[in-house]
Amino acid sequence: MNEQRGGAISVEPRINDRIRVPEVRLVGPNGEQVGIVRIEDALRLAVEADLDLVEVAPMAKPPVCKLMDFGKYKYEAALKERESRKNQTHTVIKEMKLRPKIDQHDYETKKGHVERFLKAGDKVKITIMFRGREQSRPELGLRLLGKLAEDVTELGFVEATPKQDGRNMIMVLAPHRKKSDVKVRPTVSADEPAAESA
Numbered sequence: 001m002n003e004q005r006g007g008a009i010s011v012e013p014r015i016n017d018r019i020r021v022p023e024v025r026l027v028g029p030n031g032e033q034v035g036i037v038r039i040e041d042a043l044r045l046a047v048e049a050d051l052d053l054v055e056v057a058p059m060a061k062p063p064v065c066k067l068m069d070f071g072k073y074k075y076e077a078a079l080k081e082r083e084s085r086k087n088q089t090h091t092v093i094k095e096m097k098l099r100p101k102i103d104q105h106d107y108e109t110k111k112g113h114v115e116r117f118l119k120a121g122d123k124v125k126i127t128i129m130f131r132g133r134e135q136s137r138p139e140l141g142l143r144l145l146g147k148l149a150e151d152v153t154e155l156g157f158v159e160a161t162p163k164q165d166g167r168n169m170i171m172v173l174a175p176h177r178k179k180s181d182v183k184v185r186p187t188v189s190a191d192e193p194a195a196e197s198a
Helices: 039-048 070-087 104-119 132-136 138-151 179-183
Strands: 023-027 033-038 052-057 064-068 093-098 123-129 156-165 168-175
Touching: 023 039, 023 052, 033 039, 039 052, 039 064, 052 070, 064 070, 093 104, 104 123, 104 138, 104 168, 123 138, 132 138, 138 156, 138 168
Parallel strands: 023 064, 093 123
Antiparallel strands: 023 033, 052 064, 123 168, 156 168
16 A cells, blocks of 8 residues: 555755654754754753754764754745745847838837847747748848848847748847946936925
8 A cells, every 4th residue: 555645745854753764863053963863852952942953864874963042943845945036037038020021110119029038038939930942031031030130239139130931031139237227327417416395
């Protein structure tokens, strides 16, 4: 019979009386090595120090346990996790398809979309689709991609130069990393301290 008692296997470390081994390698609250001790002694030390005994390396022989405040440890681990998730850049690649002989109005509309994507911090894959005889005129696609890259140079740069891919030509635009740097210019009105107190 399976020994799964409902739910997924917990990835949380075992703490206190859930640690079921005869002895552990004990690490003190400040990282100092205490040595190999019986589990009963480790638990007693934890109680005396008003801390938890936390199994930090269950696969070691014997398992390594540390005296720590488990609630605080979990809180800090959650903060770290949240911080790393915040710093993770979820790069989304949007795609915009154009034809080599696009009319000006359509071009402006598509350019507006590309600008919006770049402002949102997304990369944009521009695909020029050639049909029939247009394939013999790749310079039309190159010219169009060059014009688009030029038009959005304030917001992004060409990350992958135009490449022919079968019937299509592809270029990737990426946003400038620090969007705030592009927009924010220091205001010079700081030399007028609010002199309206009179």
